[in-house]
Amino acid sequence: MSLSDQELDRYARHIVLPQVGGVGQRKLKAAKIAVVGAGGIGSAVLPALAGAGVGQLTIIDDDVVELGNLHRQPLFRERDAGYSKSDLALQFVQRLNHFVKATPVQERIGPENAPRLLQGHDLVIDGSDNFATRLAVSDACVALGVPLLSAAAIQFQGQVGLFGRKPCYRCFVGDAFDADDCDNCAEVGVLGALTGTVGNFAALLAINFIVGIGDDPMGRIHLFSGEKLSWREIRIPADPGCRTCASA
Numbered sequence: 010m011s012l013s014d015q016e017l018d019r020y021a022r023h024i025v026l027p028q029v030g031g032v033g034q035r036k037l038k039a040a041k042i043a044v045v046g047a048g049g050i051g052s053a054v055l056p057a058l059a060g061a062g063v064g065q066l067t068i069i070d071d072d073v074v075e076l077g078n079l080h081r082q083p084l085f086r087e088r089d090a091g092y093s094k095s096d097l098a099l100q101f102v103q104r105l106n107h108f109v110k111a112t113p114v115q116e117r118i119g120p121e122n123a124p125r126l127l128q129g130h131d132l133v134i135d136g137s138d139n140f141a142t143r144l145a146v147s148d149a150c151v152a153l154g155v156p157l158l159s160a161a162a163i164q165f166q167g168q169v170g171l172f173g174r175k176p177c178y179r180c181f182v183g184d185a186f187d188a189d190d191c192d193n194c195a196e197v198g199v200l201g202a203l204t205g206t207v208g209n210f211a212a213l214l215a216i217n218f219i220v221g222i223g224d225d226p227m228g229r230i231h232l233f234s235g236e237k238l239s240w241r242e243i244r245i246p247a248d249p250g251c252r253t254c255a256s257a
């Protein structure tokens with residue numbers, strides 16, 4: 010996959026980086042990434058990946074913009090209230106970088122449709138706001154063999170982790186959260202600036218993964234405290250009793 014003169018010019022500050030170079034930029038162009046949720050996390054991930062020249066982005070969100078989203082979702086404006094997030098996110102990406110092929114999917118992702126929606130991607134980034142969705146996405150990713158980058162922000166806490174087949178996201182959180190009624194940020198709150206921090210960290214991790222920069226990122230969970238303003242990292246082992254990946 011080659012880069013045109015216009016692309017070489019556009020991505021010059023990437024290509025000059027020894028860790029990226031023309032080879033890395035072509036890997037980004039060749040990549041197809043699904044982003045689940047065009048909310049707070051997606052509002053940071055999508056501009057970063059579109060700007061970076063990721064070739065194909067699938068934007069999955071069935072929601073519409075509400076005024077209560079605007080403190081953490083800078084993809085949207087006041088006049089967007091009531092309109093589809095995935096369509097608005099598509100317009101944002103198209104205006105930012107016409108080299109990116111973006112596809113909006115206005116469906117609520119769940120166990121039934123997740124395999125169909127996620128297959129064929131090189132990476133799935135999950136920035137959804139509830140555990141039922143995250144576990145459905147994780148289970149589909151394990152079944153499909155697609156790496157999953159899970160990013161979440163709630164109150165003052167953020168977490169980002171990249172999962173291969175084993176350990177999977179379910180090894181990390183367990184089975185207790187499959188019900189659709191757990192806490193989410195609608196109930197317990199989230200600091201607007203936190204989602205941007207966590208979302209941009211997720212985008213950086215995604216780019217490093219696609220290009221092949223840094224140490225093996227799999228199975229490392231990065232935790233951010235917005236009160237202490239610090240990151241820490243934990244490694245999680247595969248759960249031998251995990252109902253998703255133990256037999257995968």
Ligand SMILES: [Zn+2]
Binds near residue numbers: 175177251253
């Ligand atoms: Zn597992």
